[in-house]
Amino acid sequence: xxxxxxxxxxxxxxxxxxxxxxxxxxxxxxxxxxxxxxxxxxxxxxxxxxxxxxxxxxxxxxxxxxxxxxxxxxxxxxxxxxxxxxxxxxxxxxxxxxxxxxxxxxxxxxxxxxxxxxxxxxxxxxxxxxxxxxxxxxxxxxxxxxxxxxxxxxxxxxxxxxxxxxxxxxxxxxxxxxxxxxxxxxxxxxxxxxxxxxxxxxxxxxxxxxxxxxxxxxxxxxxxxxxxxxxxxxxxxxxxxxxxxxx
Numbered sequence: 001x002x003x004x005x006x007x008x009x010x011x012x013x014x015x016x017x018x019x020x021x022x023x024x025x026x027x028x029x030x031x032x033x034x035x036x037x038x039x040x041x042x043x044x045x046x047x048x049x050x051x052x053x054x055x056x057x058x059x060x061x062x063x064x065x066x067x068x069x070x071x072x073x074x075x076x077x078x079x080x081x082x083x084x085x086x087x088x089x090x091x092x093x094x095x096x097x098x099x100x101x102x103x104x105x106x107x108x109x110x111x112x113x114x115x116x117x118x119x120x121x122x123x124x125x126x127x128x129x130x131x132x133x134x135x136x137x138x139x140x141x142x143x144x145x146x147x148x149x150x151x152x153x154x155x156x157x158x159x160x161x162x163x164x165x166x167x168x169x170x171x172x173x174x175x176x177x178x179x180x181x182x183x184x185x186x187x188x189x190x191x192x193x194x195x196x197x198x199x200x201x202x203x204x205x206x207x208x209x210x211x212x213x214x215x216x217x218x219x220x221x222x223x224x225x226x227x228x229x230x231x232x233x234x235x236x237x238x239x240x241x242x243x244x245x246x247x
Contacts, residue, residue, distance in 0.1 A: 005033070005170070005171075005174065006031065006033075007030075007031040007032060007033030007034045007035070007064075008030075008031065008034055008035070009034075009035040009037070009166065009167070009170055010025070010034070010035065010036045010037075011036075011037055011038070011163070011166075012036060012037070012038040013038065013039065013040070014038060014039075014040045014041075014042065015036070015038045015040075015041060015042070015060075016041065016042050017041050017060075017131075018036045018037060018038055018041065018060045018061060018062035018131060019062045019116060019118060019129050019131040021036045021038075021062070022034065022035075022036045022062040022063075022064045022129050023120060023122065023129065025064065026064055026120075026122035026123070026125075026127055027122045027123065029123060030064055031064075032064065032065060032066045033063065033064065033065065033174070034063070034064045035061065035062065035063050035064070035166075035170055036061075036062050037059060037060060037061040037062070037162075037166045038060045038061075039056055039057065039058065039059070039060070039162055040056045040058070040060070041058075041060045041133075057136060057137035057138040057139070057151070057153070058133060058134060058135055058136055058137070058138060058151075059132075059133075059134040059136045059162050059165055059166060059169070060131075060132075060133050060134075061131070061132045061133070061134070061166060061169060062129050062130065062131045062132070063129065063130045063170070063173055063177075064127055064128075064129055065077070065127065065128045065129070065130065065177065066125065066126070066127060066128075067119065067125075067126035067127060067128055068181055071119075071126075073180070073181055073183075074117075074119065074128050075221075075222075076180045076181075076183070076221070076222060077117055077128060077130060077177060077180055078102060078103045078115055078117040078130075079099075079102060079103060079180075079191050079222045080173075080176040080177060080179065080180035080187060081103065081115050081117070081130050081132060081173060081176065082099045082102075082103045082104075082105060082113075082115055082191065082194075083099070083176055083187060083190045083191050083194070084169065084172040084173045084175070084176035085105055085113050085115070085132055085134065085169065085172075086098075086099060086105055086194055087172050087176075087190075088165065088168050088169045088172050089105070089112070089113075089134075089152065091168070092160070092164070092165055092168050093152050093156060093160055093165075094156065095107065095112070095152055095155050095156065097112050097113070097194075098194050098195065098196035099191060099194045099195050099196065099197075100195075100196055100197055100241070100243065101195055101197040101215070101218070101224045101240075101241055102222070102224070102240065103115040103117075106196060107150055107155060108150060108155075109243075110147075110148055110149055110150035111135075111148055111149050111150070112134070112135055112149075112150055112151070112152070112155075113132065113133065113134045113135065114132075114133045115130070115131065115132050115133075116131040116133075117129070117130055117131070118131070130173065130177075132169070134152075134165075134169075135149060135150060135151035135152065136151060136152045136153065136160050136162060136165065137151065137152070137153045137159045137160060137162070138151040138153060138154070139151075139153060139154070188218075188220065188222070191218065191222065192217075192218050195218055196243070197215045197224065197241055197243065198215050198216070198217055198218065199214075199215060199216075200214070200215050200243050201213075201214055201215075201243075202214070202215050202226070202241040202242060202243055203241065203242040204226065204236060204239060204241055205239055205240050205241065205242055206238065206239035206240075210242075211228065212228075212229055213226035213227060213228050213229075213234075214226060214227045215241070216233070219235055221237075223235045223236055223237040224236040224241065
């Protein structure tokens with residue numbers, strides 16, 4: 001029998017950022033595995049310091065985790081979260097999506113979900129927070145996002161109840177986090193099956209630098225193996241990639 005979850009799941013109608021809100025909860029002594037989710041953020045944050053558009057109708061979600069005894073293993077939490085979110089969308093919304101390395105969920109070449117994993121200390125304890133932003137019931141995006149973002153509602157023509165989706169995501173994340181920390185090969189296989197970056201011409205992006213490459217595959221540590229124009233093989237562990245053609 002599956003063990004009942006003890007850590008709380010907190011709903012906020014609106015917040016600045018669920019990642020920031022759960023940090024505040026950690027300062028108050030929150031339990032490992034605590035969750036905050038909201039339908040609207042006023043100051044959503046994405047990777048590399050970018051803002052994250054958070055219109056009403058999305059599912060904005062953060063899970064608090066104590067840092068593992070081997071902090072290097074926490075680097076695997078981000079791809080684990082991508083697999084968990086993809087599984088929930090497939091099961092609960094009948095939406096099949098791919099993972100663009102390292103952690104964006106995409107459908108038809110447009111972004112459906114973003115993930116931001118951050119570490120911090122509170123009350124003398126090291127934590128990792130898994131932040132997930134899902135485009136769920138958004139009917140339309142502003143002009144600057146229409147060509148790059150898509151929602152579940154736009155894909156299916158129907159609204160999805162957010163509380164049920166948040167609960168399903170929590171259950172899937174609990175399992176994915178446990179699988180990640182024991183290095184379950186099935187989790188890696190699930191990531192590889194969904195990774196749309198493999199076998200593609202890509203641009204490697206880090207800061208202001210960009211390099212052309214061909215993606216060859218995902219390594220056991222979830223780094224991306226690429227071949228550069230001069231034939232050199234390189235493993236990319238940080239940064240992001242842009243696909244040269246639509247998926």
